[in-house]
Amino acid sequence: MSESTQTVRxxxxxxxxxxLREDVRLLGGLLGRILREDGGQDLLDDVExxxxxxxxxxxxxxxxxxxxxxxxxxxxxxxxxxxxxxxFTCYFHLANLAEEYHRVRxxxxxxxxTTTGPxxxxxTIPAAFAxxxxxxxxxxxxxxxxxxxxxxxxxAHPTEARRRAISGTIRRVSDLLAERDTRRLGGVTLAExxxxxLAEIDTMWRTAPVRTSxxxxxxxxxTVMGVFDAVLVDVFGDVYRRLDDWLLAEDAGRVxxxxxxxxxxxxxxxxxxxxxxxxTAEVTRQAATLAAEHALAALERLAVETGRKLTLxxxxxxxxxxxxxxxxxxxxxxxxxxxxxxxxxxxxxxRAVMLAIAERVAATRxxxxxxxxxxxxxxxxxxxxxxxxxxxxxxxxxxYGDLQRLVWQVQTFGFHLAELEVRQHxxxxxxxxxxxxxxxxxxxLSDKTREVLDTYRALGAIQARFGLRAARRYIVSFTQAPExxxxxxxxxxxxxxxxxxxxxxxxxxxxxxxxxxxxxSVPILDSMLTLPAVQKRLAENGRRVEVMLGYSxxxxxxxxxxxxxxxxxxxxxxxxxxxxxxxxxxxxxGRGGALGRGGGPANRAVLAxxxxxxxxxxxxxxxxxxILARYGDPVIASRHIEQVAAATLLASAPSxxxxxxxxxxxxxxxxxxxxxxxxxxxxxxxxxxxxxQWFAQVTPLEEVGLLPIGSRPAKRGLSxxxxxxxxxxxxxxxxxxxxxxxxGWFGLGTALATAGDVELLRAARAEWPLFATMLDNVEMSxxxxxxxxxxxxxALGDRDDLAQMxxxxxxxxxxxxxxISGNEWPLASKRVLGRAVQLRSPYVDALSLxxxxxxxxxxxxxxxxxxVDGDYKGRLQxxxxxxxxxxxAGLQNTG
Numbered sequence: 006m007s008e009s010t011q012t013v014r015x016x017x018x019x020x021x022x023x024x025l026r027e028d029v030r031l032l033g034g035l036l037g038r039i040l041r042e043d044g045g046q047d048l049l050d051d052v053e054x055x056x057x058x059x060x061x062x063x064x065x066x067x068x069x070x071x072x073x074x075x076x077x078x079x080x081x082x083x084x085x086x087x088x089x090x091x092x093f094t095c096y097f098h099l100a101n102l103a104e105e106y107h108r109v110r111x112x113x114x115x116x117x118x119t120t121t122g123p124x125x126x127x128x129t130i131p132a133a134f135a136x137x138x139x140x141x142x143x144x145x146x147x148x149x150x151x152x153x154x155x156x157x158x159x160x161a162h163p164t165e166a167r168r169r170a171i172s173g174t175i176r177r178v179s180d181l182l183a184e185r186d187t188r189r190l191g192g193v194t195l196a197e198x199x200x201x202x203l204a205e206i207d208t209m210w211r212t213a214p215v216r217t218s219x220x221x222x223x224x225x226x227x228t229v230m231g232v233f234d235a236v237l238v239d240v241f242g243d244v245y246r247r248l249d250d251w252l253l254a255e256d257a258g259r260v261x262x263x264x265x266x267x268x269x270x271x272x273x274x275x276x277x278x279x280x281x282x283x284x285t286a287e288v289t290r291q292a293a294t295l296a297a298e299h300a301l302a303a304l305e306r307l308a309v310e311t312g313r314k315l316t317l318x319x320x321x322x323x324x325x326x327x328x329x330x331x332x333x334x335x336x337x338x339x340x341x342x343x344x345x346x347x348x349x350x351x352x353x354x355x356r357a358v359m360l361a362i363a364e365r366v367a368a369t370r371x372x373x374x375x376x377x378x379x380x381x382x383x384x385x386x387x388x389x390x391x392x393x394x395x396x397x398x399x400x401x402x403x404x405y406g407d408l409q410r411l412v413w414q415v416q417t418f419g420f421h422l423a424e425l426e427v428r429q430h431x432x433x434x435x436x437x438x439x440x441x442x443x444x445x446x447x448x449x450l451s452d453k454t455r456e457v458l459d460t461y462r463a464l465g466a467i468q469a470r471f472g473l474r475a476a477r478r479y480i481v482s483f484t485q486a487p488e489x490x491x492x493x494x495x496x497x498x499x500x501x502x503x504x505x506x507x508x509x510x511x512x513x514x515x516x517x518x519x520x521x522x523x524x525x526s527v528p529i530l531d532s533m534l535t536l537p538a539v540q541k542r543l544a545e546n547g548r549r550v551e552v553m554l555g556y557s558x559x560x561x562x563x564x565x566x567x568x569x570x571x572x573x574x575x576x577x578x579x580x581x582x583x584x585x586x587x588x589x590x591x592x593x594x595g596r597g598g599a600l601g602r603g604g605g606p607a608n609r610a611v612l613a614x615x616x617x618x619x620x621x622x623x624x625x626x627x628x629x630x631x632i633l634a635r636y637g638d639p640v641i642a643s644r645h646i647e648q649v650a651a652a653t654l655l656a657s658a659p660s661x662x663x664x665x666x667x668x669x670x671x672x673x674x675x676x677x678x679x680x681x682x683x684x685x686x687x688x689x690x691x692x693x694x695x696x697x698q699w700f701a702q703v704t705p706l707e708e709v710g711l712l713p714i715g716s717r718p719a720k721r722g723l724s725x726x727x728x729x730x731x732x733x734x735x736x737x738x739x740x741x742x743x744x745x746x747x748x749g750w751f752g753l754g755t756a757l758a759t760a761g762d763v764e765l766l767r768a769a770r771a772e773w774p775l776f777a778t779m780l781d782n783v784e785m786s787x788x789x790x791x792x793x794x795x796x797x798x799x800a801l802g803d804r805d806d807l808a809q810m811x812x813x814x815x816x817x818x819x820x821x822x823x824x825i826s827g828n829e830w831p832l833a834s835k836r837v838l839g840r841a842v843q844l845r846s847p848y849v850d851a852l853s854l855x856x857x858x859x860x861x862x863x864x865x866x867x868x869x870x871x872x873v874d875g876d877y878k879g880r881l882q883x884x885x886x887x888x889x890x891x892x893x894a895g896l897q898n899t900g
Contacts, residue, residue, distance in 0.1 A: 021840050021841065021844065022107065024107060024110060024186075025103060025104065025107040028103040028106065028107065028182060029099075029100055029103045032099040032100070032102075032103055032178070032182075032202070032206070033096060033099065033100075035199070035202055035203055035206055036092070036095055036096055036099060036206055036210070037049055037052075037053075038203065039203065039206050039207050039210050040052060040092055040210070042207075043207075043210065043211075044088055048085075048088055048089075048092070051077075051081070051085060051088075051089055052089055052092045052093070054077060055074060055077050055078065055089060055851050055854075056093075056847070056848065056851060058073050058074035058077060059071075059074050059847040059848065059850040059851045059854070060847040062074055062847070062850070063846060063847040063850065068793070070793070071793055071794075071850070071854070074850070074851070074854055075797075075854050075857075075858075078851075078854045078855055078858050079858060079869055083868075083877070083880045083881065083884060084880075086855055086858065086859075086884050087880075087883065087884050087887055089851075089855065090852060090855050090884060090887040090888050090891055091210070091214060091887060091891075092210075093848055093851055093852050093891050093895075094214055094852070094887065094888075094890050094891035094894055095206070095209055095210055096848060097845070097848065097849075097891060097894035097895045098171060098175055098209065098894055099178070099206070100845060100848075101175075101894060101897065102175050102178055102179045102182070103182065104841060105179065105634075105637075105638060105641065106179050106182050106183060106186075108640075108641055109183075109638060109640040109641060110186065112640050112641075112644055113640065128608055128647065128648040128651050128652070129647050129648075129651055130150075130244075130248050130647055130650050130651045130654060131248065131251040131252075132651060133650075133651035133652070133654045133655040134146055134150060134252075134654065136655060136658060136660075137149065137654060137655060137658050140658050140659050140660060141658070141659065147263070149621050149654060149657065150263075150264075150265075150654060151265055152621050153265075153267040153621050153622075153650060153653060153654055154267055154269065154591070154621065154622040154623070154624075154653075155267055155268050155269075155623055155624075155646065155649055155650045155653055156268075156269050156270075156271055156591070156593075156622075156623070156624035156625075157268070157270060157271070157624075157625060157626075157627045157649075158270075158271035158272060158273060158426065158593075158624065158625065158626050158627065159229050159270070159271070159272050159273070159274060159423070159626075159627050159628075159632050160272075160273040160274065160277065160626050160627070160628045161222070161225035161226075161228075161229075161273070161274040161277075170212050171209060171212060171214065172633060172637075174205050174208055174209045174212070175209075176235075176637070177205050178202055178205045178206065178209075179638075181198055181201055181202050181205070182202075184198055185198055214887060214890045214891075215883070215886050215887060215890060221283065222274065222275055222281075222283050222284055222288050222292065223275070223288065223291055223292065223295065225274050225275075226272075226274050226275055226291075226292045226295050226296065227295070229272065229274060229632065230295065230296065230299050232632060232633065232636050232637060233299055233303075233422065234299060234303070235637075236636055236637065236638065236639050236642050237270070237636060237642070238303045238414075239639065240636075240639050240642045240643050240646070241266070241268050241413070241414075241417050241646070242410045242413050242414060242417075243639070243643055244268070244643055244646050244647060244650075245262070245264045245265075245266060245413050246264075246410070247643075247647075248263075248264040249262045249263060249264040252264065258401075258402055258405050258406060259401040259402050259405065260401065260405070261396075261405065262405060262409055265416075266413050266416045266417045267650060268417060268646060268650075269417070269424065270417075270418070270422065270423040270424070271423055271424045271425075271426055271478075271624075272292075272296070272423040272424070272425055272426065273426055273428060273626070274292060275288055275289050275291070275292020275293070275425060276289055276292070276425045276426050276427045276428065276476070277426075277427075277428040278427070278428065278429050278460070279428045279429055279430045279433075279482045280430065285456060285459075286456060286459035286460045286462065286463040287459075287463075289425065289427070289460065289463045289464075289467070290463050290466060290467065292425060293421065293425050293467045293470075293471065293475060293476060296421060296422040296423055296425070297370075297420055297421055297422060297470075297471055297475075298370060299422055300418045300419070300420055300421060300422035301366060301367075301369055301370035301420055302370060303414070303418070304366050304384075304411070304414060304415065304418070304420075305363055305366045305367045305370060307407075307410070307411050307414060308359065308362055308363035308366050308411060309360070309363045310407065311359055311407040311408050311410075311411050312356055312359030312360040312362070312363055313356070313360070314403075314407060315353065315355045315356040315359055315403060315408075316350075316353055316356055317353060317355055317356070317395075317400055317403060318352055318353060319352050319353065319354050320352070322355065322395070322398045322399070322400050322403075323398045324354040324355065324394055324398070325390075325393065325394035325397050325398070327390050327393065327394060328354060328355065328358060328390055328391060328394035329354075331358060331387060331390045331391075332354065332357070332358055332361075335358065335361045335365075338365075338375070338376060339364075339375065339376055342361050342364045342365070342376065343357075343361060345360075345364070346358070346360040346361040346364070355391055355394065355395060355400075355403075358387075358390075358391055359391060359408075362384070362387055362388065362391075364376065365377065365378055365384075366378065366384065369384075369420065378420075380420070380472050381415055381419035381420045381421075381472060381474075382472075384415055384420075385412065385415045385416065388408065388411060388412050388415065389412065391404075391408065392404045392405075392408055392409070392412065395408070419471070419472060419474050419475070420471050420472065420475070421467075421471040421472065421474060421475035421476075424474060424475060424476060424477070424478065425467065425475060425476040426476070426478040426479075426480060427460060427464065427476070427478070427479045427480065428479075428480040428481075428482055428516070429457070429460070429479075429480075429481065429482065430481075430482045430483055431481050431482060431483045431484055431485065431489035431492070432483070433453070433457065434457065434481070434489065434492040434493065434496060435489075435492065436453065436454070437453065437454040437457040437458075437496060438492055438495060438496060440454045441454065441496070441499050446458070446499050446500075446502050457496060458496070458499060458500040459500075461496060461497050461500035461501070461508075461509065461511075462500055462501075464476050464477075464479075464509040464511070465500075465501070465507055465508060465509040467509075468509045468510065469507075473510055476509070477509065477510050477511055477512055478511075478512050478514055478551070479493050479511050479512065479513050479514065480514045480516050480553055480593075481493060481513060481514065481515055481516055482516050482518065483516070483518055483519075483522070484515035484516055484517060484522065484529065485521075485522055485525070485529075486529065487529055487532030487533050487535075487536070489515070490513045490515055490529075490533050490536065490539070491536050491538075493511060493513035494511065494513065494536070494538035497509070497511055510542075510545075511538075511542075512542055512546075512551065513533075513538075513539070514551045514552065514553055514593065515529060515530070515533065515552055515553065516553040516554075516555055516595070517529075517552070517553070517554055517555065517575065518555030518557075518558040518559060518595075519555075519558055519559060519562045520559055520562045520563040520567065520568065520571055523554070523559060523571045523572065523574075523575040524571070524575070526552070526575050526578070526579055527578050527579060527582050530552065530579065530582055531582070534586060543588070547589060548587060548588050548589055549588070549589045549591070550583065550588045550589070550590055550591070551590075551591045551592075551593055551624075552579055552590065552591075552592055552593065553592075553593035553594075553595055554572055554575065554576065554592060554593065554594055554595060555595045556568070556572065556594065556595050556596050557595065557734065557736075557737070559571060559572060560748060561728060561736050561748070563684045563687060563688075564683050564684055564686070564687030564688075564751055564752040565683075565748060565749055565750060565751065565752070565753070565779075565783075566679055566680070566683035566684075566687075566752050566753050566756055566779070567679075567680045567683050567684040567687070567752070569775070569779050570676055570679065570680045570775075571680070573613075573614075573615060573669075573775055576592060576614060576615050576618040577615035577616075577618065577669070579592065579618070580592075580615060580616070580617040580618040580620075581617070583617075584617060589620075590618075590620070590622075591622045591624055592618055592619075592622075592623075592624070593624040593625070593626075594610075594623075594624065594625040594626070595625075595626050596610075596625050596626055596628075606648075607625060607645075607648070607649050607652075608648040608649050608651065608652035609652070609774075609778050609781070610778055611623055611649065611652035611653055611656050612652050612655065612656055612661060612774055613665065613774035613775040613777075613778045614656060614665070615665060615666075615669065616662040616665055616666050617657075617662070619653060619656035619657060620656075620657050621653060621654060621656075621657055622653070623649065623652075623653040623656075630893070630897070634897070664772075664774065665774060665775070668769075668772050668773035668774065668775070668776075669773070669775075671772070671773070672769050672772075672773050672776065675760060675765065675766075675769060678756070678759065678760055679753075679756040679757075679760065682752075682755055682756040682759045682760075683752030683753055683755065683756035684752065686751070686752040686755040686756070686814065687751055687752040689810070690751065690807065690810055690811070690814075691728060693806075693807060695804065696728075696807065697728055699802045699803070699804045699807055700739075702801055702802040702803070702864060703743065703798050703799050703800075703801045703802040703808070704739035704740060704742060704743045704745075704798065705739060705742050705743070705856065705860055705885055705889065706735060706739040708860070708863070708882060708885050708886065708889070709735055709738055709739055709742065709889060710735065711882065711886065736748060737749075741789075741892075741896055742856070742889060742892050742893075743794075743795060743798040743799075744789075744790060744791045744794040744795050744798070744849070744853050744892075745790060745795045745798065745799075745811065745815070746786045746787075746789060746790045747811060749782065749783060749786035750783045750786050750787065750790075750814075750815075750818050751811070751814055751818075752814070753783055753818050753821075753822070754814050754815070754816070754817030754818030754819070754820070754821055754822075755814060755817060757817075757818070757821035757822070757825070758817055758821055763824055763825065766821075766825045767825055767827075770825055770826070780822060780825060780826065783818070783822055784822055784826065784828070784831045784832055785831070785832065787818065787819050787822060787831040788830075788831035788832045788839065788842045789842065789846070789849075789896050790815065791846065791849075791850060791853070792812065792815060792816070794850060794853045794854075794857075795811070795812070795815070796808075796812065797853075797854075797857045798857060798860070799811060799812070801857075801860060801861060801864050819831070845895055848895060849891075849892060849895035849896060852888045852891040852892050852895060853888070853892060855884065855888050856884075856885055856888035856889070856892065858884075859881045859882070859884040859885035859888065860885060862881045863878065863881050863882065863885070868881060
């Protein structure tokens with residue numbers, strides 16, 4: 006590290022915005038007070054001593070700079086080490102919420118400063134629409150806006166190490182922080198605010214950070230339902246309303262909206278059974294029912310609120326003939342409902358009808374068959390009758406106010422809230438089919454095969470109760486032949502052999518995951534089109550087809566660079582295949598939160614896609630900790646949705662497609678070189694004899710598997726004898742815990758050095774969006790990597806050759822990425838983000854040293870001269886799991 010770099014890092018604290026620095030200082034000081042109250046001054050002194058040493062070591066380039074901090078860690082008893090680990094973890098939770106609140110503060114300030122409407126803000130839908138209008142004309146831009154689709158699909162992959170109880174405390178502290186900021190508290194009210202924050206931090210400190218048992222699938226569903234209730238139930242409508250306000254200007258709210266619901270929420274939680282034996286057909290039904298209860302409860306609440314406000318007298322707001330006819334139908338359905346609504350709304354027919362509609366929604370939730378709506382479409386039709394009547398009588402603002410928000414909510418969530426998607430491995434289907442063909446549906450089938458059949462029956466039941474939109478997508482993991490898609494429909498026929506009419510409507514979706522599968526995707530898709538069941542669906546759905554791409558396994562297969570290029574090439578070929586077959590394609594991106602799993606800013610990734618691979622439709626997985634990070638706060642959620650939707654709209658602009666197309670052609674030779682060289686280097690490491698076992702030695706892989714942070718097993722088998730045994734998520738998670746982040750960059754340094762032409766590489770970064778996005782993500786990954794800490798993990802193994810290969814590639818990658826970017830250190834050009842990473846890194850180092858100590862004791866059987874056995878081993882494992890929580894909080898994008 007150069008002296009100038011040390012100076013820049015020394016100044017980092019002063020470059021962090023003052024309000025954020027003050028918030029972190031406040032919360033850190035209050036945490037220190039809690040530590041002193043509970044553990045005494047000695048505990049606070051130990052925490053402060055380690056903090057000061059890691060900060061000093063962070064700015065010292067000498068190889069022994071961390072030794073003093075490591076000696077302090079070694080001097081702690083295991084009990085003290087646990088307390089210190091918990092203290093640093095609490096600090097990160099508080100620092101994270103301060104940073105998140107500051108993002109909200111900045112977004113609100115930008116909007117408050119805007120005088121000409123939201124189009125002046127970057128990455129918004131109005132800004133994208135304005136640019137698109139310049140290029141294709143307003144009519145065509147409006148058509149594309151009307152067909153815009155953004156489909157986030159929440160998943161429960163085990164990367165959210167934070168407990169739900171901790172998340173609740175964080176939300177409450179964030180609210181209290183906002184109260185200080187927005188209400189300008191003083192005197193007694195300020196003291197009361199501080200007292201409440203102290204109470205919440207005390208609760209956080211005393212709450213065990215590691216769960217005592219793994220969450221069930223339904224627990225995971227409930228976690229997402231909490232996000233829906235707190236944020237998502239309202240935020241989509243907020244986005245639509247803002248867009249409509251911009252498009253219609255002064256006419257907004259008194260003419261029919263231009264904005265159409267473009268967000269459709271999906272979920273794998275309760276449907277993804279690939280490798281998760283805890284997801285059964287019964288669990289799938291429960292998950293769908295629980296989601297529907299929340300959707301209907303939200304609809305009922307909004308319907309009641311909307312109805313109560315429609316206090317419009319019949320004399321001045323005459324009901325239409327259609328509204329009167331609707332009222333007569335309501336009276337026929339239930340005199341009691343009509344009487345209650347009429348008594349509450351004398352001479353207010355629109356209010357009476359809305360309150361009766363609210364009662365029918367309530368009956369739908371409680372399954373009162375006489376009153377319930379059969380479908381969400383029936384409810385929407387009734388709401389439109391009320392809306393049209395209001396418009397016809399001149400009450401347009403009442404029609405397009407709260408009532409329009411309710412219509413948007415029905416159109417967005419239906420009765421099901423989120424489409425439940427099923428995923429299963431192709432080999433599970435193959436085994437079930439083999440049994441069924443031999444024994445028949447009434448034969449002595451295995452439990453696994455019966456469960457496969459029951460899954461189809463669960464889909465049928467969900468569709469019958471909540472509608473076709475509730476569950477129809479069936480994703481086939483490791484699709485490697487057209488037979489794997491044909492199996493989906495053949496199994497459905499077996500499941501409903503006695504009742505073909507009751508069979509659910511299914512869209513089989515191929516998931517191409519490995520490098521070879523991505524290369525073979527188009528021939529498989531060609532064969533898929535010959536399947537009668539697929540031809541039938543295409544005729545019914547307007548020739549819409551969906552294809553899923555796996556980021557995780559492809560990266561584990563050939564390395565991050567080759568996987569990025571292979572995914573780009575596959576998208577280009579699949580898009581051309583769809584165009585040649587007159588298909589409306591949606592590519593489903595199986596992205597994770599970590600940079601080694603397709604993470605990074607989603608909006609930038611969208612704008613780097615090949616021509617015609619987006620066409621106004623973008624679907625991706627939102628996984629683990631990403632769900633709360635992107636959707637846990639309404640302001641941040643709104644901003645994320647706007648950014649991704651804007652990029653999705655803009656991706657098909659002629660200028661954007663031209664840039665991607667020309668850059669892909671111009672740098673094709675460079676891409677080929679990067680692909681071959683990076684893949685060879687990656688395989689040199691991962692295909693070395695004994696690599697899987699060495700990987701398990703030098704990272705907390707086995708211990709991560711012990712964490713009760715998800716319902717899904719971390720491994721496909723009982724041991725890790727090859728990378729095929731390991732799921733992609735713990736592969737990435739373990740490398741990030743070891744502060745190496747290998748899954749995000751390994752092979753790139755060799756590939757760049759082999760290319761050798763700095764000017765060519767700089768030109769590629771400037772002109773080729775895919776390459777620029779990849780380098781930016783790698784730079785983020787490098788910023789959270791620490792070579793000295795990494796070396797301590799690598800020393801836990803018995804393969805100096807592999808350890809040296811990793812360190813050499815790390816140095817080479819860092820050198821070349823910085824040469825291309827012109828930065829002196831990773832993220833130097835990202836003023837706020839870069840400084841924030843710098844300031845938190847020494848604190849992560851402290852947790853890493855604690856983790857290394859625990860891991861070394863578990864690997865060597867000795868901890869500071871004490872033999873590790875029995876209870877002592879259990880204490881070290883507990884210490885290690887505590888640090889996993891803390892490092893995850895400190896690094897943030899870990900899964």
